[in-house]
Amino acid sequence: xxxxxxxxxxxxxxxxxxxxxxxxxxxxxxxxxxxxxxxxxxxxxxxxxxxxxxxxxxxxxxxxxxxxxxxxxxxxxxxxxxxxxxxxxxxxxxxxxxxxxxxxxxxxxxxxxxxxxxxxxxxxxxxxxxxxxxxxxxxxxxxxxxxxxxxxxxxxxxxxxxxx
Numbered sequence: 001x002x003x004x005x006x007x008x009x010x011x012x013x014x015x016x017x018x019x020x021x022x023x024x025x026x027x028x029x030x031x032x033x034x035x036x037x038x039x040x041x042x043x044x045x046x047x048x049x050x051x052x053x054x055x056x057x058x059x060x061x062x063x064x065x066x067x068x069x070x071x072x073x074x075x076x077x078x079x080x081x082x083x084x085x086x087x088x089x090x091x092x093x094x095x096x097x098x099x100x101x102x103x104x105x106x107x108x109x110x111x112x113x114x115x116x117x118x119x120x121x122x123x124x125x126x127x128x129x130x131x132x133x134x135x136x137x138x139x140x141x142x143x144x145x146x147x148x149x150x151x152x153x154x155x156x157x158x159x160x161x162x163x164x
C-alpha cells in the first residue's frame with residue numbers, strides 16, 4: 001500500500017533526480033511516456049521500483065581522463081500506463097519546471113497518432129461513413145472500420161484473388 005508519505009518522498013526524489021518525457025521509439029508510433037532517475041547509489045531506486053514498478057539497469061561508467069570516478073551508475077525506468085499514472089499523481093506536488101515537463105510529455109502522448117484518447121472519440125471514418133464494425137485481425141488486434149469501406153476493400157481483395 002502506497003502512503004501519502006511514500007508519494008511525498010517520491011515527489012521530492014524525482015524533483016531532484018528524475019526526468020519526465022516522451023521517449024521516441026521507432027517500433028511504436030510516436031514513442032512512450034517515461035519517468036527515469038539516475039543514481040550512483042542503488043537504494044533509492046530500489047525503493048522507487050518497490051513502490052511503483054519499473055526496472056533498474058546498471059550502466060558501467062567508463063573513466064574519463066579528468067575524472068577519478070569509475071563507479072557504476074544505476075538507472076530506474078518506468079514507462080507506459082504506469083508512468084502516465086504516476087505523472088498525474090505526483091503533478092500537484094512538483095515544481096513549476098517539473099510540471100512543465102510532465103505537461104509536455106502527456107500532451108505529446110495525447111496528440112500522437114494511434115493514441116486511444118484521440119481516436120476513441122471519432123465516430124466516422126475519413127470518408128464520412130459511421131464506424132459500426134470492429135474487425136478482429138490476427139494476433140488479437142482490433143480495428144474499427146466502417147461497414148461500407150470494409151466491404152469495398154474486401155470485394156476488391158476478392159476480385160484481385162479471382163483475377164490471379
